[in-house]
Amino acid sequence: MENTIxxxxxxxxxxxxxxxxxxxxxxxxxxxxxxxxxKELKKMVRKLKKASSSELHFCYEAGVCxxxxxRRLEALECQCDVIAPSLIPTKPGERIKTDxxxxxxxxxxxxxxxxxxxxxxxxxQEAARExxxxxxxxxxxxxxxxxxxxxxxxxxxYVYKDGNxxxxxxxxxxxxxxxxxxxxxxxxxxxYTEVEHCVQRLASLDKEIQALAERPEYRxxxxxxxxxxxxxxxxxxxxxxxxxxxxxxxxxDALMCYLGLVPSEYSSGDKRCRGGITKAGNxxxxxxxxxxxxxxxxxxxVGRTLRHRRKDQPLWAVDIxxxxxxxxxxxxxxxxNRGKIPQKITVAIARELAGFIWAIMRExxxxxxxxxx
Numbered sequence: 001m002e003n004t005i006x007x008x009x010x011x012x013x014x015x016x017x018x019x020x021x022x023x024x025x026x027x028x029x030x031x032x033x034x035x036x037x038x039k040e041l042k043k044m045v046r047k048l049k050k051a052s053s054s055e056l057h058f059c060y061e062a063g064v065c066x067x068x069x070x071r072r073l074e075a076l077e078c079q080c081d082v083i084a085p086s087l088i089p090t091k092p093g094e095r096i097k098t099d100x101x102x103x104x105x106x107x108x109x110x111x112x113x114x115x116x117x118x119x120x121x122x123x124x125q126e127a128a129r130e131x132x133x134x135x136x137x138x139x140x141x142x143x144x145x146x147x148x149x150x151x152x153x154x155x156x157x158y159v160y161k162d163g164n165x166x167x168x169x170x171x172x173x174x175x176x177x178x179x180x181x182x183x184x185x186x187x188x189x190x191x192y193t194e195v196e197h198c199v200q201r202l203a204s205l206d207k208e209i210q211a212l213a214e215r216p217e218y219r220x221x222x223x224x225x226x227x228x229x230x231x232x233x234x235x236x237x238x239x240x241x242x243x244x245x246x247x248x249x250x251x252x253d254a255l256m257c258y259l260g261l262v263p264s265e266y267s268s269g270d271k272r273c274r275g276g277i278t279k280a281g282n283x284x285x286x287x288x289x290x291x292x293x294x295x296x297x298x299x300x301x302v303g304r305t306l307r308h309r310r311k312d313q314p315l316w317a318v319d320i321x322x323x324x325x326x327x328x329x330x331x332x333x334x335x336x337n338r339g340k341i342p343q344k345i346t347v348a349i350a351r352e353l354a355g356f357i358w359a360i361m362r363e364x365x366x367x368x369x370x371x372x373x
Contacts, residue, residue, distance in 0.1 A: 004024070004052075004054040004055075005054060005055050005056075005057050005079075006021060006022070006024065006048065006052040006054045006055065006056050006057065007021070007022070007057050007058075007059070007107065007110050007111050008020070008021040008048065008056055008057065008058045008059070008107070009021070009058075009059055009060070009103050009104075009106035009107035009110050010058060010059070010060035010069075010103065010106075011060070011061075011099045011100075011102040011103040011106065012036070012060045012061065012063060012064060012065045012069065013036070013064065013099075014036065014064055014065075015035065015036055016033050016034060016035050016036055017033065017034050017035075017036060017060075017069075018031060018032075018033050018099040018100060018102070018103040019031065019032055019033065019034055019044065019103065020100075020103035020104050020106070020107040021048060021052075021107065022107070022111075023051065023052075024051075024052050024053075024054070025051075029104060029107065031100050031103055031104065033099075036065070036069075038072055041069075041072055041073065041076070042076060045073070045076045045078060055078075055079070056078040056079070057078070057079040057080075057081075058073050058078055058079065058080040058081070059080065059081045059082075059083055059106065059110045059115065059117075060080075060082065060083065060106075061082075061083050061085045061088070061106070062082045062083065062084060062085060062118055063085065066126075067082060067120050067121065067126060070082055070120060071123075081110075081115070081117040082117060082118050082120055083106070083110075083115045083116065083117060083118070084115075084116045084117070084118050086280060087115070087116040088106075088109065088115065089109065089114060119244065119245065119248055121244050124217075125241065125244050128212060128218075128237075128241045129241040129242060131205070131208055131209060131212055131241075132209060132234075132237055132238050132241050132242070132284075133284070134205060135202070135205040135206070135208075135209060135234075136284065138198060138201050138202045138205055139202060141198050141201075142195070142198035142199060142201075142202055145191065145194045145195045145198050146165075146166065146195055148191050148194075149174075149188075149191045149192060149195055150165065152187065152188065152191060153177075153188075156179075156184065158177060160173055174192065206234070209233065209234060209237050210233055212237060213233050213236070213237055218237070218240060220364075221236070221240055221361070221364065222236045222237065222240070223312075223313055224313065224314075224317045224360055224361075224364055225239060225240075225357065225360070226309040226310075226313075227309065227310050227313050227317050227318050227320075227321040227360075228292070228321045228324060228325075228353070228356070228357070228360075229292075229295050229296065229306060229321070229324075229325050230291070230292035230293065230294070230295030230296065230353075231292050232309070235288045235291070235292055238284060238285065238288045239285055239288065239357065242282050242284055242285045243282070243285060246357075246358055246361035246362065246365070247361075247362065247365050249358060251358075252354065252355035252358040252359065253355075255354050255355070255357075255358045256351050256354050256355065257278075257280070257281070258280075258281040258282070259281050259282060259285055259286045259289070259354055260277055260278045260279040260280040260281045260282075260283070260286055261277055261278075261286060261289070261347065261350060261351040261354060262277060262278060262351065263275065263276065263277060263278075264276060264277065264278045277347060277351075286350070289350040289353055289354055289357075290346055290347060290350045292350070292353060293328070293346045293347070293349035293350035293353055294346055296325065296328035296329055296331075296332055296349050296353075297329075297332050297333075297342075297345075297346075298329070299329065300322075300325045300326050300329050302322075316363065317360055317363075317364075320356060320359055320360045320363070321356075321360070323356070324352075324353065324356040327352070327356075328349050328352060328353060331348070331349060331352060332345055332346075332349055335348060
């Protein structure tokens, strides 16, 4: 009994969790609920340890509880895995879903070793990730507020036709608008104030991310990533704070699969059918890479901005970035000559760019190990 491991599955929610485990004495699956607080979790762990007299190994789906629940359970000397929800096997015929059923199903799959655990960040890494995610949320809020303002003006016949929106000239035109109805003037003022607030908030978060990139734990890695064309401080920080450890991927293909940049496939027998990319894994990194990949449609050239970013960086990193620039430019125009649309080409470039990023990060880790030795 001392060498056994008791596996426990949690169906987590904001207020309480549904716990499923197999009683070693009776062999039956027991299900009960526990409130989501540290005190009740401690009571639950004490109860299970007393009943099983063995090591406890918990699991739950990544979601509302984040990684705080995992840290609380590990502080109580228990193992805990956070499971990727998108990789949990499902039965198409199941039409009944309850917390008890979910907990039992998760326990059965956990006992059969059919679940995939996610890579958990530490507290500092998670806090840094929240900064970049907050910046993305602020950008979405700004876009939403700008759309509301433009649609409001369009409904009332005010259409700007002298150039692009949100330039200095457009802003001057917005400030000069006067409405006959007082209520409409107030609504316009409130939405425009919201737009200005979002712009200021976005600028503040950009400064925060810049300061974050200057910290000792990020400064060197950010400098290496900025050697690539199309990758500056913001994109580099998104890559670092979302992936954390590039060394956990054994190959560049594994990183591409994790980011959902590989084609989907449905093949059977002699039939082979490939579709669009899988879009599995981290969507924020995938979006950042696709945005960076658009830069590689231009002819290879090291301009003033890129030369400034590469200043004082190691030659081996610059060499990898240059090889990426030449390779991806040729690849882009090769696919374009075959008649592929630019959107598909850019996704293919993003996939190969992820491979070059994996190469530069693995080389960096190998050199760190060599220097330490």
